[in-house]
C-alpha cells in the first residue's frame with residue numbers, strides 16, 4: 056500500500072467478533088480475553104474521557120509469548136491493535152479501535168532486575184512509574200522522570216508518550232533515561248532497540264520508538280537508567296506582580312547559569328483554585344507564583360538557593376520563601392501537583408492543553424490566552440513547566456451546556472496554533488493521540504506528515520498498530536484548513552481575507 | 554561568486570532530485586574529518602561547508618540553531634564566550650562541521666553524565682531522498698508531536714537525508730573542574746568508577762589506561778571539595794588536566810595514534826568485567842567505552858563483545874575485508890532497509906556509509 060492510500064482511507068474489514076474471540080481464547084487463559092460489552096466498557100477511553108470507543112475485544116496477556124500470540128492472530132486477520140498501559144494518557148492515544156483489539160499490558164508488571172552497580176532496572180511494560188523508584192530506593196537510586204500521574208501510569212505508556220515530569224528540566228524526559236526497549240512488531244518479531252551499552256549498532260531506533268504512541272511496536276521490556284538519590288532538595292516559592300515579570304525571572308535564573316531541578320509557574324486563577332483545595336500556603340495576591348527547586352549535595356543546594364533567591368529578587372519577586380524542611384517542600388509541591396484535580400472541582404469538565412513555546416514568549420502567550428478566554432467565554436487556569444516552556448492551560452467548561460465542549464475544543468486548538476506561531480509545538484509531553492490530530496496540520500507540512508507515515512509503514516506495513524492516531528490523514532488536514540480559515544474570520548472579523 | 558548560504562538548500566534539493574532521477578548517488582561531506590570511518594564512499598561530492606553560520610542563539614533559551622556546514626569550532630567558541638557548552642563534549646577532529654557532528658553521533662568524555670548528541674538535538678531541517686526540504690523537532694526542550702525523526706538523524710551518517718540545519722540544546726559550563734589521578738588495575742577501575750557514579754557526586758568523566766585512572770569532577774568549588782573526600786586520588790594541575798581530556802576527546806593521546814594494529818571501539822555495558830582479549834586497552838565512560846588495540850581477527854573481537862551485550866566498531870587500521878561498523882542481522886537489518894527506503898527511496902545518500910548495503 057502506498058502511504059497516500061493509507062492516509063486517505065482507514066477502513067478495516069469487519070471481523071466477526073465470535074471468530075476473533077475464539078482465536079484469542081485458544082492462545083490466552085480464559086480470564087485474559089474479554090468480549091462482552093460490560094467487561095470491555097472500562098477500557099473504552101483513556102484519561103481523555105471525551106473520546107470513547109468500544110473495542111471488539113480486550114486482551115490481558117501475562118507474558119511476552121502471549122503478547123506475541125495475540126499480535127500474530129491480529130496480523131493474520133488484519134485486525135487493528137491498540138496497546139494500553141494504565142490508561143492515564145491525556146490525548147486519547149489508548150482509545151480503542153472499534154474494529155480492533157485493545158491490548159492491556161497491565162499484567163506484565165514484574166520488575167525483572169535492579170542492578171545497583173550498573174545503575175539500571177529492567178522492568179516489564181506494565182510496571183508503574185513510581186514502583187521503579189521504590190524498588191531502587193534501598194540502593195540509594197531512583198528513576199528520574201516523574202509525571203504527576205506517576206503512582207498510576209506505566210513505564211510502557213511513558214515510553215510510548217516520552218513522558219516528562221516536573222524534574223525533566225534537569226534530568227530529562229523518558230528518552231534521556233531509557234537505555235533499551237524490547238518490543239514486538241505487529242508480526243510478532245522481537246526487536247531490541249538500544250542496549251545496556253551506551254550506543255548500539257545501526258541507526259538510533261531507540262530515539263524513534265520512544266514517543267511513538269504505540270504505533271510502531273508493542274513494548275514488552277524496558278531497561279531504565281537509575282540516578283543517585285539527591286541528598287537534599289529545597290524549594291523556593293516566589294510571588295510576582297505580573298506573569299510577564301515571572302517569565303523574565305525564569306529566563307534570569309537560567310541566564311545565571313543555573314539549571315534548577317524544577318521550575319514551575321502558576322497564574323493567579325490556578326493558585327487560588329489549588330489553595331482552596333490543598334492549603335499549600337500559596338500567596339493569593341500574586342499574579343503569578345514560581346516554584347524553583349534545587350537538589351543535590353548540601354553544598355550545591357546551599358549555593359544554588361542563595362543564587363536563585365538573588366536572581367528572583369532582582370526580577371522583582373516579592374515574598375520569597377525557601378522551604379525549611381522536607382514537610383514544607385512537599386507542601387509547596389502539593390499545590391502544584393493538585394492543579395488538575397483542583398480544576399476538576401471548579402467545573403464539570405476541564406480540558407488540559409500541552410503546547411510548548413520558547414521560554415521567552417511565556418508572557419506574550421499568557422496575554423493571548425487571557426484574550427482568548429474572553430473571546431470564547433470560558434475560564435482558564437494556567438500551570439506551566441516554566442523551565443522548559445511547556446504550558447498546561449486548563450480550560451474549564453461544562454459538557455452539559457450546549458456548545459460549551461465545542462467552544463472549549465476550539466479554544467484549545469487556538470492555543471496550540473498560537474504555540475506553533477510562537478515557534479513551539481502542539482505537544483510537549485502528552486502526545487498527539489486523537490486529540491491533536493487537527494493541530495498537527497498546523498505544525499507540519501504535507502511532505503513532513505507523509506514522512507511520518509512512511510516511517511510508520513516501515514515498522515508496520517499493514518498499518519494495524521494504533522491506526523488513526525498521531526498522524527492526520529490528508530482529508531483531515533484539508534478539513535482543518537477550511538475550519539482554520541473560519542476560525543480566523545471570527546478572530547479578526549475586521550481584517551480582509553486573502 | 555559563491556552562492557549565499559541561504560540559497561544553498563534549494564539548490565541541493567534540485568541536485569538530489571536530479572540524482573534520484575538519474576540513479577546517481579551523492580556523497581555528503583562536511584570537513585571530511587571522519588572519512589576514515591566506514592566504507593569507501595561513492596557518488597558525487599556534496600560539500601556542505603558553503604551552508605554555514607549561526608542562525609539563532611539566545612543563551613537564556615539554552616538553544617542554538619546552526620547551519621550544517623558551520624565549523625564545530627565556531628560554535629564551541631561562541632558558546633564558550635557566553636559561558637555555555639555542548640554538554641556531550643563532541644570530538645573536535647580537525648575541520649569538523651556541525652552537520653558531521655550530528656550525523657556521526659559521536660560524544661565525548663562527558664557522555665555518561667550529560668548524554669549523547671541525540672539527547673541534545675532538538676530539531677533538524679533536512680532534505681530527503683526525493684529532494685524535499687523537511688523540518689522535524691524545533692527549538693523547544695519538550696516536543697512529542699510526531700515521531701522523533703530529528704533524533705534519528707544523530708548517528709545515521711547522512712544515510713537518511715542531507716541535514717541542512719540543526720537546533721541544539723546548550724548548557725551552562727560548570728564553574729570549576731578538578732581532575733584526580735589514581736593507580737588502579739582494570740577491574741579495580743571499572744568497579745571504582747561505577748561505585749562512584751552511583752553516589753551523588755559531580756563525576757563528569759572517567760578514563761583508565763595502563764594502570765592509571767583519571768576522574769573529572771565538575772561543579773561549584775564547595776561541591777568539588779566535598780566530592781574529593783570520597784573519590785580520593787591526586788589532583789592534576791588545571792592546564793595538564795584540560796589538555797588531557799581534550800586529547801582524549803579528540804583521540805590525540807599517543808594510545809590512539811601509534812602502532813599498526815587495528816584500533817577497535819567496543820561499546821559494552823559499563824560494569825562488564827575486563828574483556829580478556831590480547832592487546833592494549835583504554836577505557837572511558839565508566840567502563841562503557843573500551844578502545845582495544847589488537848591484532849586478533851575481527852570475528853574474535855566481535856564475538857567476544859557481542860557475548861557481553863555490546864558491539865564493536867573497527868576505527869583505525871582496518872584490515873581489508875573487515876567491516877567498520879557492526880553488521881546488522883535478521884529483522885533489524887530488514888527494518889533498517891525499509892526505513893532507509895522510507896526516507897531515500899532511490900538510495901541517493903551515502904550508499905554504504907554504514908557498511909555493506911547500508
Ligand SMILES: Cc1cc2nc3c(=O)[nH]c(=O)nc-3n(C[C@H](O)[C@H](O)[C@H](O)COP(=O)(O)OP(=O)(O)OC[C@H]3O[C@@H](n4cnc5c(N)ncnc54)[C@H](O)[C@@H]3O)c2cc1C
Nearest residue numbers: 140141142143144148202203209211212215218219269274
Ligand atoms: C492527573 C494526570 C497527570 C499527568 N501528568 C503528566 C505529567 O506530568 N507528564 C506527562 O508526561 N504526562 C502526564 N500525564 C499523562 C499520562 O500519565 C502519560 O502520558 C503516561 O505516560 C501514560 O501512561 P499510561 O500507562 O497510562 O499509558 P496509556 O494511557 O495506557 O497509553 C498511552 C499511549 O501509550 C501506548 N502504550 C501503552 N503501553 C504500551 C506498550 N507497552 N507498548 C506500546 N505502546 C503502549 C498506548 O497505545 C497509548 O498510545 C498525566 C495524566 C494524568 C491523568
